[in-house]
Amino acid sequence: MMRGPGPTDLLGRALAASAARAGARIDLADGQATPWHSATFTGARHAFAAQAPTGYPLGKWLAMIGDTDLPLPGHLVADVAITAREECGGLLHFRIEALTVESENTVMPG
Template identity: 35%
Template structure:
């Protein structure tokens, strides 16, 4: 009979802490860059982030609601939306794999946007 010893001890198998590096949520940096892209005045009405994983990747799924208001809001909306899928985002340890505008609602002097983004850990 052959036995193999992998060097695992019980204290290495069960831990109260995560194993390996842990990445911070990239949502705050993404929000900062979205606000800059949208221009002022823009308000973050809602921002939610949750873990996401596939067979090969780990990341986070984000849902964000923004309210654009002020002068030339329609022009700002066009500038914001144009090329957003191919924009370069600066998120240390992550990259934006997908970003889409899910809904646009216009009100009196303001526009509400809801968008979704998927960020993947860059390892």
């Protein structure tokens, strides 16, 4: 049984922290996740609706989001992208989508 926040909540926190380090304050709606599988990996696709005041820090962070290191215990963030954006009244409304895969870094008892 999983305790504590799940991967989607942790990913949302990592995204918000990454934006804050870049000087941008983003507001994320609760994320949604759908299971994802390939022949060799198991994970999930995550989506977040977000908004933030427009400006240089936000623009710079959004431009670099695909190269941002987002720590996520037990998972690897394989891809992050901005898939929609619309500016309205000094706010940018955007959608963040990410693909995570479960990490296989388990420690065997010695």
